[in-house]
């Protein structure tokens with residue numbers, strides 16, 4: 001693996017496509033051509049080529065993980081791959097395309113900066129292509145790459161490439177959420193325009209896929225506008241012998257939005273108490289500033305009763321607060337979702353109970369139009385619903401902040417994660433009726 | 440690039456701290472698997488960063504196969520003392536004596552026997568969560584492992600029935616008798632681990648650094664000659680300058696010939712390495728699906 005002394009950033013991406021569009025081959029190709037494969041991996045590839053592949057190395061084997069999948073010849077879940085170049089490190093969520101696709105893609109894409117949607121150049125835009133692009137938009141992924149694969153099978157035709165591009169551009173404006181969208185003609189099998197530019201596409205002026213992944217601007221992918229600090233763990237050393245530690249009252253957690261500055265005024269929600277951020281404590285020393293997604297420990301000027309699940313925010317861009325929520329969800333369980341069911345509801349560092357009060361609509365995945373009042377949501381359905389939770393939470397709309405606008409539903413009894421939810425923006429921001437904290 | 444920006448190690452660090460704190464907040468009786476190996480050395484530093492100035496609110500647990508490198512155990516015991524955490528050690532030997540672990544006839548490796556020993560320790564201390572240093576880049580079967588991986592009462596991993604993990608919201612719920620395995624280093628590569636060790640200036644056991652050792656050639660690997668592993672008459676034995684890349688049992692850990700005697704040298708060596716670290720472990724080479732089989736049986 002190439003090695004560098006310079007700071008390198010991480011880019012997280014996921015690949016989407018239907019079965020046989022060439023996802024596994026593409027990831028294998030990226031690993032192979034960027035020299036991230038090791039000899040024993042190559043040997044294992046060659047060994048399995050001799051046994052099952054008639055001697056032909058199959059790059060797709062590199063990413064087909066588990067035995068069950070090898071036996072069935074399909075990938076069944078989400079697998080993560082790692083590779084690096086001197087410029088960036090990459091975490092690839094490999095999400096297979098088949099029935100459970102929506103669930104897997106939501107999982108793989110939830111943490112991604114960038115999605116690669118594969119299109120088979122022969123087949124062009126399919127229902128799957130639209131669906132994957134829609135899901136990438138729904139999940140708020142900032143950067144999109146449409147990789148038009150198997151160009152070798154359409155004679156490297158520029159017309160074919162443009163035809164597919166135009167068709168996709170026709171529906172992308174409706175989604176209108178991506179910061180940038182890139183179309184790249186390639187052949188994963190032969191490596192054209194994957195790591196190096198292809199001599200077969202003189203008409204294509206853009207970068208090869210890897211070059212784009214190395215340079216796409218991701219520095220502003222995190223929300224730095226509004227401070228959000230869900231308290232995760234109360235840090236009280238309780239050490240009677242050490243004078244300094246005796247009084248240490250820290251609030252540990254990860255900043256999930258905005259920038260925190262020493263001595264700034266903060267509000268603790270939902271209580272609505274105001275205080276001053278006296279110290280930003282870390283193992284490596286105190287900071288004057290900390291930002292999303294750093295993990296730190298806050299010390300406030302006042303001794304307020306604060307526990308896990310409380311949210312510390314700044315004075316600007318206040319979040320919403322409530323127990324009646326409106327959200328889009330992806331249903332991930334075989335048992336259909338009916339209104340009236342109860343679940344555990346986990347949002348940031350807080351778990352409460354939720355009941356589904358009404359199903360407003362189900363998204364038709366062919367037209368992306370909502371169908372009102374469905375009787376239930378089936379596995380892999382996207383739906384819009386209302387829910388009531390047992391205790392108000394402090395939140396933002398998912399489109400404003402992916403981390404304070406998201407939640408999961410957990411089935412009671414089995415403890416399975418059954419849904420991923422994206423909250424609608426609050427109808428109004430909290431108006432804390434605080435007075436300055438005084439004892 | 441703005442200045443409010445994390446480099447890759449800072450990103451991996453904040454992700455891991457978030458996960459370790461979730462464990463402390465959500466479980467009643469968690470523990471951290473500490474072997475003294477390079478991954479768990481990083482885990483310990485991350486635990487310090489997660490909880491200081493408070494004490495680390497969970498004990499360390501190690502399953503000692505009795506086939507450990509002595510240098511490793513010395514380091515393990517000392518490091519636990521330095522960070523002020525109680526170290527619980529459970530021995531495969533004892534599990535064999537009590538009947539909790541039963542070796543197959545002629546079985547020398549203690550790898551399989553770690554599993555029942557670990558499960559017995561979980562039972563004994565009623566641990567509801569074990570934090571481990573597993574990384575997804577180690578091996579194909581691990582690539583699909585989750586950060587939070589529930590195990591049934593037999594400690595088994597059901598790869599077909601994993602919980603989807605979405606955003607940074609981790610479902611930490613288990614039923615009584617079940618146990619959660621948590622892997623904060625899931626997204627770290629071998630290179631990340633060494634770069635972190637360098638950045639944090641962490642001490643590592645000597646065996647990771649170049650030293651002289653008598654080795655025997657077996658199945659294409661150099662294994663250390665010890666009482667447990669005497670060379671057979673026809674085998675090639677050599678005194679070599681070697682180090683370990685990944686530590687398993689002393690009878691199955693392949694030594695790599697290397698002059699690297701500092702963390703910087705190791706980083707440079709990995710940068711140009713042409714074999715993965717697991718390539719030096721005989722237990723994984725047995726079959727392509729070796730790790731997958733062990734995980735299903737409750738291995739870490």
Ligand SMILES: Nc1nc2c(ncn2[C@@H]2O[C@H](COP(=O)(O)OP(=O)(O)O)[C@@H](O)[C@H]2O)c(=O)[nH]1
Pocket residue numbers: 017018019020021022023024025026060149150151152153186187188189190
């Ligand atoms: N001709 C050609 N075949 C390709 C290309 N990419 C993938 N394939 C083939 O398409 C088939 C499916 O590829 P695979 O990577 O397994 O698809 P996945 O199901 O999306 O992971 C395999 O036989 C590949 O060799 C390409 O660019 N050109």
